[in-house]
Amino acid sequence: MRIAIYAIAKNEVKHVAGFLKTCEGADCVLVADTGSTDGTVEALRDGGATVVPITIRPWRFDTARNAALALVPADIDVCLSLDLDERLNDGWRADFDAEWKPGATRGHYLYAWSHKADGSPGVEYWTDRCHARQGYLWRHACHEALYSDRVEEVNVHFRKLRMDHWPDSSKSRGQYMDLLKVAAKEEPHSSRNAFYLARECIFYRDWIGAEKEARRYLDLPSATWKEEKSAVMGFLAQCRAAVGDRTQALDWLKRASLLVPDRRETWVQMADMLYEAGDWTGCYAAASKALAIKKGPTAGFNDPRAASAHPHDLASFAASQLGQHAIALKHAQDALLLSPGDERLARNVAALSKLGG
Incomplete structure (x- = not known):
């Protein structure tokens, strides 16, 4: 099975090294560059990626991704769309080969969108930008998605494959x-x-x-x-x-x-x-x-707050206001376990402990 990773890029030289490293294991790495002037193209080519300049006017993401997909060699079996600021889990190729099924056309995997600069996770959800080489097309000018009207889809839900997004906060989304x-x-x-x-x-x-x-x-x-x-x-x-x-x-x-x-x-x-x-x-x-x-x-x-210390923090404060100090202390302790470096939460536990919680 031959796997291609394909992407669109513009002025993302700071992400190139990490992108090329995460692509290790792919049989083909193809990037459609939409006008970089910061050395992105040269860095990608030096690292072994195939880079093709394209021009999209007026700009829209689906047209750009379709142009990149069209450049993927015909002998590729499976494609994985990846942006330069996204990273696959270590050892992803072995996980992929172990779980992809013959005849499958679409792969679903866990995606962590918009990690914070301090390393804390962003929104996590399931996505499906893994697909058979033939029969797929991107649609929608923004927040584009893959559609197929030429194949009967056979889905694989990966248990180990994961993608993490580490965005450049300086780039405009205007x-x-x-x-x-x-x-x-x-x-x-x-x-x-x-x-x-x-x-x-x-x-x-x-x-x-x-x-x-x-x-x-x-x-x-x-x-x-x-x-x-x-x-x-x-x-x-x-x-x-x-x-x-x-x-x-x-x-x-x-x-x-x-x-x-x-x-x-x-x-x-x-x-x-x-x-x-x-x-x-x-x-x-x-x-x-x-x-x-x-x-x-x-x-x-x-x-992401819903899976963080935040609900325990809210429950702790509310219970404290209701005079339920033992309950408040337990929630405060649970909050601190989820966010052990948070000094405010540590002070809450100390204060509630003194109240005889």
């Missing part, structure tokens, strides 16, 4: 908003495009735009994925809270929790809001609901 608006206009019935546009508006704190797009999402017949709908209701809660309408914000979170009761993020968001309101009974109940959920990452809108 083009995303315009491209997402293009995507939404091109496919107005696509709930996927509406979701991403609403999320981008949230990123820029455009509460009016986010609420408008989130409500449009909920009205679309294609919006059938319950977990995504729950996340969009969370967007609406953020929008309402941002303008001081806590009642409606909590109502949206209650709807989200009824739709998908086992989504941790909803309960954490609710606990945060009740914390801000000083509702300690409600805050503790919501944080406890979150902590009772053990389900791992499933989609591209998980909040």
